Amino acid sequence: MMNKKKYAAMSAAVLLASVSLAGCGSSNDNASNNASTNAANNGSTNATNDGGTNAGSTNAGTNAGTNAGTTDTPKLTGDFEVQYFVGGYGDKWWTKVIADFQAANPDLHVKALGGPKINEQNKPRWIGGNPPDFVYIDGPELNDRQMVEDGQLEDLTDWIKDAKNVDGDKILDMLAQQPQQFDGKIYNIPLVLNSWGIFWNKALFKEKGWQEPQDFQQFLDVSDKIKAAGTTPFIHTGKYPYYINGAFLYPAIVSANNGDYTVLQDMAANKVEAFESEAVKTALGKIVTLRDKGFIDKASIQINHTDSQMLFLQNKDAFIPNGLWLPNEMSKDIPQGFDFGFIPSITQDAGQKIVANTSTATVAIAKNAKNKDAAHAFLQFVFSKAQASQWAELSGAPSNIKGDISASNAPSFVKDAAKYLTDPNTIVIPTITFNADVDKAMQDATDALTIGKIDPAGWVKRVTDVVKKVAK
Amino acid sequence: MEAGSAKWQRNLFIASFIIPTFAFFCIFTIYPVAKGLYYSMFDWSGMSQTKSFIGLDNFKEMFKDPIVWRAIGNDYFLVVGKIIGIMVIATFFAVALTRFNFKMAGFFRSIFFIPNVISVVVIGVLWNFIYNPQIGFLNAFLSLFTDEKVTITWLGFTNHTIWMLLPPAIWAGIGFYMILLIAAIQNIPASYYEAAELEGATQWRQFRSITVPLIWEQMKVSILNIMMTTLNGSFVIVWIMTEGGPDNSTQVMGSYLYQMAFRQYHFGFGAAIGVLILMLSLITTVVLQRLLRHETVELS
Numbered sequence: 063m064m065n066k067k068k069y070a071a072m073s074a075a076v077l078l079a080s081v082s083l084a085g086c087g088s089s090n091d092n093a094s095n096n097a098s099t100n101a102a103n104n105g106s107t108n109a110t111n112d113g114g115t116n117a118g119s120t121n122a123g124t125n126a127g128t129n130a131g132t133t134d135t136p137k138l139t140g141d142f143e144v145q146y147f148v149g150g151y152g153d154k155w156w157t158k159v160i161a162d163f164q165a166a167n168p169d170l171h172v173k174a175l176g177g178p179k180i181n182e183q184n185k186p187r188w189i190g191g192n193p194p195d196f197v198y199i200d201g202p203e204l205n206d207r208q209m210v211e212d213g214q215l216e217d218l219t220d221w222i223k224d225a226k227n228v229d230g231d232k233i234l235d236m237l238a239q240q241p242q243q244f245d246g247k248i249y250n251i252p253l254v255l256n257s258w259g260i261f262w263n264k265a266l267f268k269e270k271g272w273q274e275p276q277d278f279q280q281f282l283d284v285s286d287k288i289k290a291a292g293t294t295p296f297i298h299t300g301k302y303p304y305y306i307n308g309a310f311l312y313p314a315i316v317s318a319n320n321g322d323y324t325v326l327q328d329m330a331a332n333k334v335e336a337f338e339s340e341a342v343k344t345a346l347g348k349i350v351t352l353r354d355k356g357f358i359d360k361a362s363i364q365i366n367h368t369d370s371q372m373l374f375l376q377n378k379d380a381f382i383p384n385g386l387w388l389p390n391e392m393s394k395d396i397p398q399g400f401d402f403g404f405i406p407s408i409t410q411d412a413g414q415k416i417v418a419n420t421s422t423a424t425v426a427i428a429k430n431a432k433n434k435d436a437a438h439a440f441l442q443f444v445f446s447k448a449q450a451s452q453w454a455e456l457s458g459a460p461s462n463i464k465g466d467i468s469a470s471n472a473p474s475f476v477k478d479a480a481k482y483l484t485d486p487n488t489i490v491i492p493t494i495t496f497n498a499d500v501d502k503a504m505q506d507a508t509d510a511l512t513i514g515k516i517d518p519a520g521w522v523k524r525v526t527d528v529v530k531k532v533a534k
Numbered sequence: 535m536e537a538g539s540a541k542w543q544r545n546l547f548i549a550s551f552i553i554p555t556f557a558f559f560c561i562f563t564i565y566p567v568a569k570g571l572y573y574s575m576f577d578w579s580g581m582s583q584t585k586s587f588i589g590l591d592n593f594k595e596m597f598k599d600p601i602v603w604r605a606i607g608n609d610y611f612l613v614v615g616k617i618i619g620i621m622v623i624a625t626f627f628a629v630a631l632t633r634f635n636f637k638m639a640g641f642f643r644s645i646f647f648i649p650n651v652i653s654v655v656v657i658g659v660l661w662n663f664i665y666n667p668q669i670g671f672l673n674a675f676l677s678l679f680t681d682e683k684v685t686i687t688w689l690g691f692t693n694h695t696i697w698m699l700l701p702p703a704i705w706a707g708i709g710f711y712m713i714l715l716i717a718a719i720q721n722i723p724a725s726y727y728e729a730a731e732l733e734g735a736t737q738w739r740q741f742r743s744i745t746v747p748l749i750w751e752q753m754k755v756s757i758l759n760i761m762m763t764t765l766n767g768s769f770v771i772v773w774i775m776t777e778g779g780p781d782n783s784t785q786v787m788g789s790y791l792y793q794m795a796f797r798q799y800h801f802g803f804g805a806a807i808g809v810l811i812l813m814l815s816l817i818t819t820v821v822l823q824r825l826l827r828h829e830t831v832e833l834s
Contacts (some may be wrong), residue, residue, distance in 0.1 A: 180684055191583050203581075208799045212582030219821055298692070361667040363780050430583075498798040510781045512785035515692055 078188040091300070138170040142436035143194035145184055146176040147201035149486040150387050151254070151457035153177075156198075158452060163443050169303035169434055188214055188428075193479055195431035196440055201422035205252050207330075207424070207495040216427040221438065222248055227446045236445060238464045238483065239420055242493045250424035251441065252334070252493055255462040256386050257479055258309035258419045260408045262263035264401040266377050273301075274403055277412045278348065281381075285357050288380045290502060297379035299370040300363035300512065303505040306349075309383030311508060313407035314345035316491060321415050323491045330494045332533040337526050346511065348409050353512055363513050375400060382410075384422050386479045390458045406482050415489050420480055422462065422493040562686065567812065580801030591804035602807070605785045606814070608696045611784065612703060613764045613818075617757055619704035620711055625754070629741060632651075643716070650709035658774025661702040665689050676812035689776055692783040699784060702765075703771055709754045718749035754826045761822060765815045776803035787811050 082315040094357035146156045156529030175184060175194055181203045187193050190437045193214065199206050209215050222241070236238070238255050243247045267274055272288060275281040298306040312326060319325045319341035328336035336342070354359050358380050367384075371392050374382040382388075389402055393522065406418035424446065427437040443449065446483050460480050482488050496504070507521040514525070537706035574592055594601050627646055631639045649657065664671045665688035688698050714736065730740050746753075761777040769788025770780060778785035779791060785793070787807055795804025 185613055189583060203796055205799065208579055208581065214581065214583070300776060359668075360685055360687050360690070362774070364665070364667065364687050364695075368747060369666065378668060402747050469601045499800075502793075502798055506779070509779065510692070513690065513692070513780070516779065 063150070077112050080407075094157055108357060114507040128182055138167045138433075138436045139172060140173045140433050140436070142196070142433045143173045145177055145180055145194040146174070146198040147181055148176050148178050149393060151200075151459055155453050155456040158288050158456060158474050159449055161447075163440055166443070167436070167439070170433075184292070190221065191430050193428040193430055195428055195433045196425065197428060197438040198423065200254075202227070204499060206424055206426070207244065207497065210244045210249050214429055216249055216429045216431065216434065216437075217249060218251070218427065219246075219248045222251065225438075225442065227442045229446050229448075231446075233445045235440070236447075237460050238460075239422065239490065239492050241424070242495065244287035251445070252420075252422040252462045253379070253444070254421075254423045254457075255460045255483060255510065256421040257382070257405050257406050257483055258305075258313070258385050258421055259406040259482075260303065260309060261374070261382050261384055261388060262380055262403045263374075263377060264403040265399050266380070267403065272380075274405075275408060276405070277359050277414065278409050279412055281408045282351070282355070285352075285355070285380070289355075289357065293377070294379045295357040296381045296383075297359040297370050297373055298362050298383050298512075299365055299367040301366040303368075303509045304501070305367060305385075306383050306512070307437050307504060307508055308419055308421065309407075310409065311349065311504075312419045312491065312494075314348050314409035315341050315409040316417045316419075316489060317407065317414055318342075318344035321417065321489045323417075326491060326494050329500075330496050332500065332529050333499060334526050334529055334533070337522055337529060342522065343518050345409065346521050348516060349508070349511055353514060357415075357513055363509065371395075385458060386476065403411045404479060404482075406479075406488065415487050416482065416485075417489045417491065419491045420483075420493055424493070432457075497532050499527075499528055499532050500525065539631075554567055570805050570808045573802055574618055574704075574809045576802040576805075578802045578805075579799040580795060581799070584797050585802070588802070592803050593634055593809075595652055595803065596806050596810065601782050601785055601790060602810075604782065605787045605790045606810075608784060609768060609786045609814075611696055612700065612768050615700045616703055617760050618708060619700065620707045620760055621753065621757060623704065624711040625753070627712045628719055629745060631712075632716055632719045633737070633741075633745070643713075646712055649706045652706070652772045655705060657702055657706045657735050658771050662689075662775055665698060671786065678701055689784075690780060691693075692781050695776065695780065695784045697739035699775060701770060702775070703768070705762065711760070714752055714756060715749055718752040719745060722748050754823075757826065758819060758822055762815055765811060787814075 130405050142154075144160060146153065148156075156174065156176055160172055160174045164170070172489050173194075177183070178201070181201050184194060197204075197215075198210065206215075218241075220461060227233050227236070232250070237252065239252050241251050263272065264274065266272075270288075270291060273280060275284050288295045295325065298310075315325060316323045319339070325336050325339060329342075333469050348390060359373070361373065365373075370379075370382060371384070371388065372395065373379050375395055375397060386404070389396065405416065407416050410416060412416040425433060425441065427441070431437050445463060447463060450461035453459070454476065457477065458484065460476050464484070484488055505524045507516065507524045510516045510524075511518070573585075575587060575589055576585040577591070608700045609800070627642075627748075631643055663669070667673055667685050667687045670688070672686045672688060673686060676686070681696045691694050726744050726748075727740055730744060735743070766788070768786045769792065772784055772786050773792065774802040776784040782790075787810060790805040791804045791811070794807065795801045
């Protein structure tokens with residue numbers, strides 16, 4: 063108890079000091095930030111990637127500079143451990159940001175615990191009550207909802223309310239996508255802003271004279287043409303049905319609910335009525351339409367995501383539900399002349415807004431962290447414009463900080479996608495994590511629905527049975 | 535005095551072998567099994583610091599779960615299918631390669647053994663390609679005989695997909711048991727066959743009355759081994775090829791254990807499935823041994 067109070071007092075002191083001092087440095091930082099991004103923009107047309115990394119490092123330099131000033135008074139000391147999973151986004155950004163943070167806090171001993179298997183490797187430490195201080199929640203065996211239920215994450219509700227980053231900007235105001243709430247409380251903050259959606263090959267569509275669809279009716283019409291021309295309109299990965307759920311079904315549910323995404327949040331909160339709503343039935347009906355019209359590639363049910371993506375890249379199928387990481391993931395296999403077309407959702411009626419179902423990875427502080435001061439300071443460090451722009455460059459995915467994307471050296475499809483995600487005419491669904499049992503039930507049921515084993519009522523019945531059991 | 539010391543030395547000698555082995559056995563077998571039993575009585579996510587004791591609730595839950603029953607069914611389907619498939623083919627190959635002297639025997643022996651050298655993971659991926667409806671070998675082969683391109687989704691029929699996992703599992707298993715049986719057959723004195731030949735026994739008669747009874751011990755070991763490795767290890771091929779899908783149709787106990795413990799965060803439930811696997815393996819071993827022993831007595 064004593065310790066807790068001491069920590070709280072100390073962290074408050076550190077915060078106050080760092081916020082005020084960061085404020086001093088912020089104008090300087092912003093200026094150089096702008097300068098560097100300008101340089102990056104100008105350079106990006108004719109310069110190679112090296113230009114980008116250089117621009118990135120200037121940012122880092124200024125950051126380190128401003129922070130060196132901050133740490134004059136209450137220095138962060140001791141050990142500070144960061145756990146980060148290395149997956150599709152790589153670890154370039156993590157090594158960079160950790161090095162920057164270390165440079166800014168020379169008395170702190172920052173330990174990076176990263177790798178593709180880190181979630182499994184560190185599990186005994188979480189179970190034993192000796193977790194790393196800071197965790198990036200991504201990859202297998204880490205699930206934010208489960209971690210909250212397990213009491214492993216620090217409650218950030220009060221802290222985040224008016225927390226400011228190292229530049230003195232209020233963190234919550236900078237987030238493109240607000241943190242998910244678990245029973246009204248905030249435990250983790252989205253770092254990545256990615257989106258599910260439907261892809262096609264613009265070049266192929268142009269060649270064949272097919273219209274790029276903007277709503278569900280257009281999608282059906284063009285699919286008829288595509289099918290008549292001998293191409294299968296739609297492929298997905300039946301082995302991982304969360305692709306079709308995330309990119310097709312959930313946006314369809316929101317569209318059918320007049321653009322109100324609270325229905326998905328109610329589903330995540332295990333409210334049975336939400337699953338039984340008309341919106342869900344209408345959305346499922348759209349999958350049935352695809353199925354009955356023979357638009358879904360029969361191979362879908364048994365193949366994994368890579369196989370489905372390969373068939374799509376070979377123009378064997380016209381549309382694929384996927385995430386914005388697709389071009390990056392398949393970069394080695396993209397044929398010459400292939401031009402990605404993307405829309406976050408295809409299930410809206412004409413005139414309805416587009417719905418973007420986001421996919422994110424979040425960061426959090428361990429409840430049993432030993433160096434919470436450093437962890438909070440790291441959060442403030444990470445959620446800065448400079449780091450966000452580095453994230454987009456080094457990981458090839460949009461960051462969750464508003465407005466960084468057009469200024470960064472991020473790949474062009476990421477910028478295109480960002481247009482959708484920041485467009486006022488797009489409904490952006492904030493991150494939602496379903497209960498793992500319910501999620502699995504929905505995936506299995508969707509698979510069964512696509513091959514005609516069950517009907518929408520059967521889907522609802524199956525899933526609500528699980529929901530009732532989980533909610534008990 | 536001297537005798538006592540010699541005895542003591544002998545005991546020490548034996549102990550120096552037994553004790554480390556026993557210690558390893560305890561650490562790596564007894565302890566995990568005991569721990570698994572212990573966890574199976576808790577409601578635990580696998581990551582939280584706290585777990586709550588719920589007695590046998592996980593087991594009650596387990597027997598109410600239709601997927602568990604399907605997994606048990608699939609496991610025994612694979613056991614039966616593999617025992618029949620592997621034993622018939624391995625015995626056939628073993629006899630063919632030993633009893634009918636032909637030149638290429640050594641070559642074929644190596645060829646048939648190759649799948650055993652390949653990792654099951656590679657086998658799974660390989661067969662996934664064979665079964666691929668668009669670019670797979672099987673459909674391409676069948677398409678040679680039809681006018682239209684064959685596009686059967688081999689792993690997509692929810693009712694029969696488990697059948698499709700049998701060929702790779704059998705294919706992967708034949709080599710080892712073939713070698714085992716070849717060794718057994720080569721141990722049979724040639725004079726038995728010569729005598730039988732003089733008496734006018736056909737090849738089939740020789741196989742039934744000499745080969746089978748004399749390699750029965752090895753066949754029994756093979757059958758038991760196939761059963762045990764299938765109940766404990768069918769997980770790998772299932773996980774690589776289908777992950778238990780589509781719609782849980784190819785779930786086996788091992789894959790469902792993994793799914794529940796590490797994907798759906800019910801570690802206690804997963805541990806309970808582990809206990810189930812252990813129990814069923816023990817029971818099946820005892821039952822099979824009984825059945826097969828009966829057979830031996832009759833034959834000898």
